Amino acid sequence: MDFVSIRVITGDINRLVGFYEKVTGVRAVWGNEDFAELRTAHGTLAIGSTRTVPLFAPGSARAADNHTAIIEFLVDDVDALYDDLRSVVADFVKVPTTMPWGNRAMLFRDPDGNMVNFFTPVTPEAIARFNC
Numbered sequence: 001m002d003f004v005s006i007r008v009i010t011g012d013i014n015r016l017v018g019f020y021e022k023v024t025g026v027r028a029v030w031g032n033e034d035f036a037e038l039r040t041a042h043g044t045l046a047i048g049s050t051r052t053v054p055l056f057a058p059g060s061a062r063a064a065d066n067h068t069a070i071i072e073f074l075v076d077d078v079d080a081l082y083d084d085l086r087s088v089v090a091d092f093v094k095v096p097t098t099m100p101w102g103n104r105a106m107l108f109r110d111p112d113g114n115m116v117n118f119f120t121p122v123t124p125e126a127i128a129r130f131n132c
Contacts, residue, residue, distance in 0.1 A: 005037070005044035006071065010112050011063040013049040019111050020045060022088050023118075024073060045071065064112040071116045074130060078104050078120040102126030 010016040017028045017036045024045075028036040034049040053061050075081055078096045085108070086092075093107040093115065102123030108116050121127045 003043065005046045006069070007046040007048055008066075008071070008110075008112070008114060009048050009050055009053060009061045009063045011050050012111075013047060015111055017047050019088075020047070023085055023116070040073075042074075064114075066112075066114045069114070070107070071110075071114060073116070073118050074132075075118045075120055078106055078118050081118055082106050098122060102129075 008016065013034065013036065017030075017038075020026070020038050021028055024038060024040075026038045026040060028038050028047075030036045034051050036047050038045040038047075050063050053059070082096050089108045090111075091109040093109060094105070096104055096106045098104045099119075102121060102125050103119040104122045105117055105119035108118075110116055121130045121132050
């Protein structure tokens, strides 16, 4: 088994894809007007419109209703990105902070309220864990 992607369902796919393209610098690959993917070396953030939900099971997912998952991206320099993103991100939950497990992280919400974590390993243990 191999983990491939996480999919976020949204009521405004153009807005959400545009947001993630801006904050990650990754260009989305569109499958059709209701589905796009932001592909990185180790995983994919898939974004689907609410029109795709009935294809799985009607009512099985609700846009802008996530209160548990955090979408995480390993970045080269979280502090530099924080400065760059202050004009793009409306809701920072935590400014760059060194966490007890050795990552320097910032948390913010995307336009649908999903939590996003950008982090940079800074301790020798964290750096080794991510092969940085």
